[in-house]
Amino acid sequence: MRVLLVEDEQRLAENIVAALRETGLAVDHAADGEAGSLLAEQGVYDAIVLDLMLPGKSGQRVLQDLRRRKLHTPVLILTAQESKESIVNLLNAGADDYLSKPFDLGELLARIKALIRRAKGVSTPVLAVSDLELNTVQQTVRRRGQVLDLSPTEYRILEYLIHRPRAVVSQQELLEHLYDFDWEHHSNVIEAHISNLRRKLNVAGTEPLIETLRHRGYRLREEAGSQ
């Protein structure tokens, strides 16, 4: 999952980016409203954390422009203003959630995850596809009750796929949603991770869960083993 943070306060941004990355999210950071708007409108983010008081372009305008472009990325607003009015205005302008500064970092992470989950049509932190179970809070994966030891990247790929069951997910999409600009990435990196992931998921006596569709991408089969 890839998150965009638009925050002009350098130190705060550093901390949030570090925290988000530690929970396994890819994060891009924009330090002003213009850059934030530009990045947000690419539509590759699974959630956006938006500060309100931004140089260049206010958070409110960034949000309005985003929604005007019919982009439905969930947006969490960070604000140091607490007037009820501005919060109501923001929610009406298309914000999905807000946190006022100073906030709890853990709460911010939980809210971002919840936003991503809900935007993908899932309401609990534990996702299951056939006999595979993925806990997004503990970041653990079990198959038939057996805990699988996945690398962080493998976990993120599986998490992304499990959020989009039955859909064909291209390598490009995986790249866009799993890596931020700070990471070196090539499409064959994805291939290598997928093949490792497939191997680790392959518990004895089960069907392979991840399908490869040539030139199109990958798909998580829901009815694994039922053939």
Added chain:
Amino acid sequence: MKSSASVSITRRLVVTVLILELLSAAALITAITVHEWSVQLEIFDTSLVATAESLMGAVQDTEDEGDNVMLDMRGVRLAKDAVFRVEDEGGKVLGSAGEPPHLEATASGAPLFRNIRVSGRDYRFIVLNGTRIVDPGKANGGVRHSIAIIYGTPLRHVWHEVREAVRFFAIATAFLLGLTAALMAWLVRKGLSPVHELAYEAERIGPGDWQFHAPESAKKTSELRPLAAALEAALARLQRSFEQQKRFTSDAAHELKTDVAIVKSSLQLLSMRKRTLDEYGQGLALSLEDITRLESTVEKMLTLARLEQPAENYNSSATSQTCSLACSLRDVIADAVHQSKPFAQLKSIEVAVEINPNTDVRLPIDSRDALLLCSNILLNALQHSPDGATVRMAVTVDDDTARLTVRDQGEGISDEDRDHVFEPFYRGDPSRSRKSGGTGLGLSICKAICERAGGSIEIANDALGGAVVTVALPVKVVASSALSASLKAE
């Protein structure tokens, strides 16, 4: 509602006008009395004369040998209660009524009028002397009789007339007074209605709503126009000041919350999971930096708050230690330049100071504040200068004012920024965030220091490009060559 000390303009006006009316009515009645008296007296006298003349006419020849005269009262009509006596030259009373006093006629023979009290009543008498000639056709020219007539009637009648006239006027005046009082009360109240409207409008002002528009009626009333205008202006000023205060509070809250958010997130990030000793060390160092920033924000806010305390406290403490407060401007500039040296070197900016080495001025400010003032202005200039530029500081002194100018070679200042740059938390360029612009309190602190010292600070564009900050401060000039500040800064 009404306290005993309250004063009603309506009542006061009505009472004043009524008293004036009453006084003029009294004067009028006095005048009328005098006038009426003289008119009535004239009429009275005329009738006295007429009756006396007719009495004279009633003196007849007795037709006897003695050529005597007698009084024939037929055809003579006397007034009620009239007294008279008709005498001839021999003192013989020809006829009388009542007991008139003895009165001497005037020598000229003109009728004489006298007011005399007879048996408890005021009478007015006429003394008329005439001559009656019996048988004027005779050869000796007839017998001459000098007739003296004293005739008097009571004055009561005149009194009565005057009294009647006065009474009429008094009643009319009283009626008119009542009428005017009622009319005036109504008119004054109606005339004062703009005041009530103004009061009503002013009453609506509350802490939430500072909007005040004086009602049209008040604006149209020339007496109320200054009040309405003053109210409007005062409230507008208050509103501005409140809004400034509110903005300051909200900006301060924003600033503090952001700084606290940074510290909190730094520590929470550190405690998210177990880390190596190195990571903890780095994290703590960063957190310490964050806390230092929070501390500096708080310190600046407190400085500003201290500077904005009422000046009298400052002055009272200042007078007791004036000597220690007055600090040398030259030393302060040297300190400021020294302090900002690392930053200047980082941007390879040269700081040039032009100051006459033979004069030094003593600023009427605490040396700490003076240093804060100079270094804030210098830092601001450094921040707005491109790398490798020069910042020029110069001091000129005339009479009792020292002017410190600081010129940078930056981008200058826009008109919009110039109006707000001394407001707390104002950051000129919106694309410049906190990391470069500081807290936005520096120049506000400068302004507070200058105003407290009775000076001023302003910013303008230099003709050669860049901005120039000018500080004017009242000073004591000290001619001295002993001061050993060498002001060569790189």
